[in-house]
Amino acid sequence: MALLIGMYGHGRKVYAAVKYFLFTMIGSMFMLAAILWLYAKTGSFDFIVIQNAIRSGSVPGFEHASLWLFLGFFIAFAVKVPLFLFTPGYPMPTWKRPPPDRYCSPECC
Numbered sequence: 672m673a674l675l676i677g678m679y680g681h682g683r684k685v686y687a688a689v690k691y692f693l694f695t696m697i698g699s700m701f702m703l704a705a706i707l708w709l710y711a712k713t714g715s716f717d718f719i720v721i722q723n724a725i726r727s728g729s730v731p732g733f734e735h736a737s738l739w740l741f742l743g744f745f746i747a748f749a750v751k752v753p754l755f756l757f758t759p760g761y762p763m764p765t766w767k768r769p770p771p772d773r774y775c776s777p778e779c780c
Contacts, residue, residue, distance in 0.1 A: 698750025705743030708736065 673695075677688030710716055712731065713724045724730050 695750060698747050701743040702747030705740045705747075708740065 673688045673692040676691055677685055680687060706716070709721055709730075712733070713721050715721060715724075725733055
């Protein structure tokens, strides 16, 4: 999306593309941190293995970290889905998109 904004947008399209890229990358870092914490404690990226380890209580420190894991995933999805409070980076890139992409964006669905 950042490439489309940077190549086919109008006005300050490079600024909008960089802003979009940085905003989504920072949001993704929260999810990455949560996933890496789960991997460090369970030794697997497999959802079933992680789920069984949490249910059996063999993940040390999960009770205290569960809120932080939730917040990591929530912030990442709030940035990706654009929720109201987490969208200061989206207005400009949304209107700098080329017209065909502007009307079929995830924000409209």
